[in-house]
Amino acid sequence: MDNSGYSEIGNSLLHGLNRQSAGTGDKQDKAGFGEGRLTSFEAVIGLEVHSQLLTKTKMFCSCQNIFGKEPNSMVCPVCLGLPGAIPVINLEGVRLAVKAALALNIGINKKSLFARKNYFYPDLPKGYQISQYLDPVSSNGYLTIETDGVKKQIRINRLHIEEDAGKLIHIGNESYVDLNRAGTPLIEIVSEPDISSAKEAACYLKELRDILVYLDISDGNMEEGSFRCDANISVRRKGDKKLGTRAEIKNVNSFKFVEKAIDYEIGRQINVILSAGNVLQETRLYDPKENVTKPMRSKEEAHDYRYFEEPDLPPLILDAEFIEEAKNSIPELPQAKRKRYANEYALTSYDCEVLTQNKKIAYYFEDLIKANAVNNKGKVEIKKISNWVINDLLFALKTVENQRGSKENDMPEPEDFLNLMLEVTAGNINKNSGRIVLTEMLLTGKKPNDLIKENNLAQVSDDKGLEDLIKLVLDENPKELADLAGGKDKLLGFFVGEAMKKTKGKANPKKVNEILKRLINSRTRGPDGI
Amino acid sequence: MDLSNLTIHQINDLLKYREVKSVDITNSYIKRIKEVDPVVSAYLYNDFEEALSNAADADKIIQKNKDFPYLTGIPLSIKDIFLIKGKKTTCASKILDNFISPYDSTVIRRLKENNYVFLGKTNMDEFAMGSSTENSAYKITKNPYDLNRVPGGSSGGSAASVSSDLCAGSFGTDTGGSVRQPASLCGVVGLKPTYGLISRYGIIAFSSSLDQAGVIANDVLDAAIMLKAVAGFDEKDQTTRKFEIKDYPEIVKKADKSAMKGLKVGIPVEFFSEGLDPKICSRIMEIKELLKDLGADIVDISLPDTKYSVAAYYVIATSEASSNLERYDGIRFGSRFSKDEGVQTLDELYRKTRELGFGKEVKRRIILGTFALSAGYYDAYYKKASLVRKLIIKNYKDSFNDVDIILGPTSPTPAFLIGEKMSDPLSMYLSDIYTISVNLAYLPALSLPVGVIDNPTKKGGVLPVGLQLISPWATEARLLSVAKIIEDEVKFRQKYSAKI
Known part of the structure; x- marks a missing residue:
């Protein structure tokens, strides 16, 4: 089967479908392992990550790429897979994919091909997904991760472009098809099996997401399914050269579950080996309620996707200018920011981490520093600015989010926030009042001094x-x-x-x-x- | 006055000089369709209301403007593979029995911009898979020259409709000869342009890398007129190219036999080998002599890999088809079976829909293509076939270094009897042996009626013989011009007709 060169490599998600087999799943008691027996094994993990791209239109038609609209309202002959319809490559999608690849140190292939991945499912209107197979848009890269202070390079096999499927909605005994999502641009990022623990996997995933979010390529939302992960996991005794049989874990749809699912699966496989059984090559589904993985389909039941070159599309040829433009549009990435914050501002690694976790916060922090340098009312120490952001602003934002039920809230003018900090430093109001004022600033957009007066918050110091x-x-x-x-x-x-x-x-x-x-x-x- | 046996350019002259109205022309065709089509069965359905309304609109345009597009007010038939908004499009398959298209194909959009008159949809082999139109799920179309014989296929309904004057011209598609072979068998002109000259958007796909819309016409000038109306880049089909679209009708009108002097005409030895009807061979040889007399240089050439073309074609075409036809899964097309009909699971729904919706030949090709793309077989079949395709492209490229145009028969046999080849798919596949390599090489080719042979099963009857001209990539102007010169010498239309 494998000598064809067409064995299953880019086995993508079943897009959130619960095609669970009737099997009961093999529950096991993880607590039963002796530490010593566990540590005589090592895990070999590779991740396949799918991320939707934040393009205006879909990957192969001009329908809007938008979430949460009335079912089947964002569709056209192409994404409905009507007879006679032909796809057209969305260059904006290509640009974002190239940008992501460059940020992940992945080599861009100037000529790549689209391919059809054939299988039947009601959410796949054409009966095939347009993807890339033998000649992806980019291949061979790496991502550096840091776990417990140790740095490690995870090699990336490839990043390619494909389209998402629609969605099935199950109501009682009936299933409905919503094709709004069909044709949404996706990139699939396939790592080499360089990951050795659930913690590393989570770290890789987080780093990857941070980068894509920074680049405005993805909204990184695992719960809504715009950022998804499958894990290929095998275990072997330490020192063994040969890889163990791998299982592919699907349906890991939140960051919280990534570590849990992988840990469970590693434990399960070790248990199978220790009880003299064989790990089966199969696809397993993670069940977050029970925190177990359950068999979904065996190797024998695996799809033969019958990949072949998409005859409706010409080869994708990228010129140097296109790649250069994509390169120039890449902003400073979180890792670089952390390094710079530590060097330039002497902040702790914890501070750097928190400040760069969210792009909006990082950019705002940088705006504060810029405004501070030119503020003629006084200067605030950078460490203090960092503390205000980390301890107070994040808290206030959460409060406002809860009150408004919306995450889209404007930040205060940097100068106003700095002036508030100066008021506290000068002892004109206390820190607690400062927090109250900050929350009010977010809610009302008013100036700090006005809020202090209105709320009669000036400190009683006489x-x-x-x-x-x-x-x-x-x-x-x-x-x-x-x-x-x-x-x-x-x-x-x-x-x-x-x-x-x-x-x-x-x-x-x-x-x-x-x-x-x-x-x-x-x-x-x-x-x-x- | 019978206005239904005219060419497009003749009708255009009459309309231009206000001698007739499009409505009159259209009524003539409607009358004739009502009389003749019950016998020929060229159409799957007609829409006379639409036709008369199109004609009335065209007449208004003609009244107002001196200059109007060539196809204004011209009644045409359309192979039932082109999507027309609001109209049924079945591809002659049960699985699309109830499919009303919600959009226009690019070809139809352009025809509408040219104010054409839509007479109806013509019969074809289901999903364009076949060479006799016998694979239609609905009816068997007869050859107008002999009602016991097939019109060829897959655009058999289109060829029969032109041949028996049931329209002024027809649009078909050609994946391995589906325009040229039926044109040859029905004694009309069939043109398959260069791959990428006409948009495939809105044409139901059989094999995407081979499919190309083509025209079936009464004469070469009509073919040029029809091509000009629909050719050109389409942003909805990235396999279309930004070719320069020439004024083919004007070029054809100016074609003069003096141009034959010194023209290098290639005769591929492989097109005259075993399997070619000797009477067809001698008709083609007469044309060779005619060209020689006109001053052309006749060059014997070889396309050595032709013998692999049918095999390569049936791997590539069926592979692509197996994928293109996956969308007909019963979720949105075909009958939806219920529990009462024994369908409990999704898998059963797929099976039953496709079992009942597809005909035998379509199933055969889906199975072939699915097999050829399977893991473990891909290298041996699809990949190998793609390599053969490259060889065939190179064969032609090499030949066109030496010659300007290639000439041979369109079909190895004349129209065969209905049912004759249905139990022997391989012999059916071989009826496209001369046309298939052209699609594999993305080239333009034209079938021109150049004579007849005696009909062995009908006393006093004749069967048409088609000459195939193949020219280099994107040289439709040359192809049409040479065809026009031969047509003027042969005068087929003046000598022969289907007499139906």
């Missing part, structure tokens, strides 16, 4: 007023004061809290502490102090 208040607190709580004097130092916090309550949080906590200590000393130890 000593006389505060002292009176704190005296009152001490008077009201004689028992606690006595206990404090008796050595229960923790009660100091109680008094600070009570004092803050009285000022509705507006007091400068530092001042409160100072005054409190002084008054307590005078009351408990007498006027002379110690």
